[in-house]
Amino acid sequence: MRFMLDQAQTDFGRTVDRMLGAADTPHAVRAWARGEHAPGRAVWGRLAEAGVTGLAVSEAYEGVGPLPVELAVAYVAAGRHAVPGPLAETAAAAVLLAALAEGGTARTVRAAEYWLPRIADGRALVTLAAPDGGPYALDADAAGTVLAVQGEELWLAPGHGPVQPSFDPGRRLARPLPGGELLARGPAVAAAAAHAADWAAFATAALSLGTGLALVERTAAYAGQRTQFGRPIGSFQAVKHRLADALIGLEFARPLLYGAAVALASSASGPAREARAEVAAAKVAAGEAAYTAARTALQLHGALGYTDEYDLSLWIRKARALRSAWGSPSICRARVLAP
Numbered sequence: 451m452r453f454m455l456d457q458a459q460t461d462f463g464r465t466v467d468r469m470l471g472a473a474d475t476p477h478a479v480r481a482w483a484r485g486e487h488a489p490g491r492a493v494w495g496r497l498a499e500a501g502v503t504g505l506a507v508s509e510a511y512e513g514v515g516p517l518p519v520e521l522a523v524a525y526v527a528a529g530r531h532a533v534p535g536p537l538a539e540t541a542a543a544a545v546l547l548a549a550l551a552e553g554g555t556a557r558t559v560r561a562a563e564y565w566l567p568r569i570a571d572g573r574a575l576v577t578l579a580a581p582d583g584g585p586y587a588l589d590a591d592a593a594g595t596v597l598a599v600q601g602e603e604l605w606l607a608p609g610h611g612p613v614q615p616s617f618d619p620g621r622r623l624a625r626p627l628p629g630g631e632l633l634a635r636g637p638a639v640a641a642a643a644a645h646a647a648d649w650a651a652f653a654t655a656a657l658s659l660g661t662g663l664a665l666v667e668r669t670a671a672y673a674g675q676r677t678q679f680g681r682p683i684g685s686f687q688a689v690k691h692r693l694a695d696a697l698i699g700l701e702f703a704r705p706l707l708y709g710a711a712v713a714l715a716s717s718a719s720g721p722a723r724e725a726r727a728e729v730a731a732a733k734v735a736a737g738e739a740a741y742t743a744a745r746t747a748l749q750l751h752g753a754l755g756y757t758d759e760y761d762l763s764l765w766i767r768k769a770r771a772l773r774s775a776w777g778s779p780s781i782c783r784a785r786v787l788a789p
Contacts, residue, residue: 498572529660
């Protein structure tokens with residue numbers, strides 16, 4: 451299969467990338483870590499204006515999707531700029547609500563009609579706690595609502611517990627409170643949650659790829675400026691090899707990501723074995739490549755790389771957190787190899 455982005459998709463990615471490049475996202479991440487969401491919401495507002503928040507929402511609910519290829523393009527750019535907030539979870543929640551509203555009860559239809567247009571135009575951040583993602587809901591303190599999947603039940607949680615410290619300052623964790631409003635019950639919930647988890651893993655893979663690219667770009671620029679023995683350290687063969695290995699890993703992950711996008715597009719109505727394996731392959735490849743890029747960046751920057759005051763630490767921490775979000779490497783490998 452030969453797959454390349456068309457001109458419109460390429461231009462869309464460049465537009466989102468330029469827009470985020472002017473948004474001072476490091477400042478937004480640091481404010482987000484303190485629980486100050488206004489700068490981060492301003493970045494989300496820019497994403498909404500570009501149509502990014504509507505990519506996982508169908509036209510029936512005022513979105514433009516689901517368009518997984520375009521979502522991958524936009525989320526790679528979001529990862530490159532370390533955009534804070536529940537990007538993967540909001541997209542997954544949109545997929546979950548739409549799936550349950552299709553042929554569902556009046557309650558699920560009402561929930562979809564209320565939340566999906568708000569997700570599409572950027573008014574609402576929605577987060578999701580589901581078995582595939584662990585017990586925590588990401589950025590529940592910033593989200594308009596918290597959805598919680600428990601077995602074959604979907605709940606609209608009444609709130610969340612204390613916010614837990616996170617390795618990534620742009621990701622705040624909290625457990626949904628028990629109870630609330632029961633939106634749906636039955637086997638359809640488990641199936642829809644599995645499909646939503648695939649979307650969350652896919653979006654996380656795109657964010658990982660963007661995060662890794664940013665780490666390599668920043669490290670290459672630093673290696674060209676810092677001198678040792680009268681020469682830029684980037685001129686040393688050992689440094690070149692480390693950067694080249696990191697970049698090759700990311701470039702090998704890129705076609706897997708877009709292959710997963712094609713698989714998701716062909717299984718828009720629900721979970722499929724092939725799509726789940728494609729997503730898992732993309733997730734483990736992008737996550738491991740970004741983690742390698744983070745280790746490379748940390749080594750070549752020396753102690754400077756992990757100081758809180760230096761922006762690079764925001765991407766290093768994000769790469770580590772995304773690696774295990776919505777499927778650890780071992781879980782993803784098991785899905786790829788599952789019969």
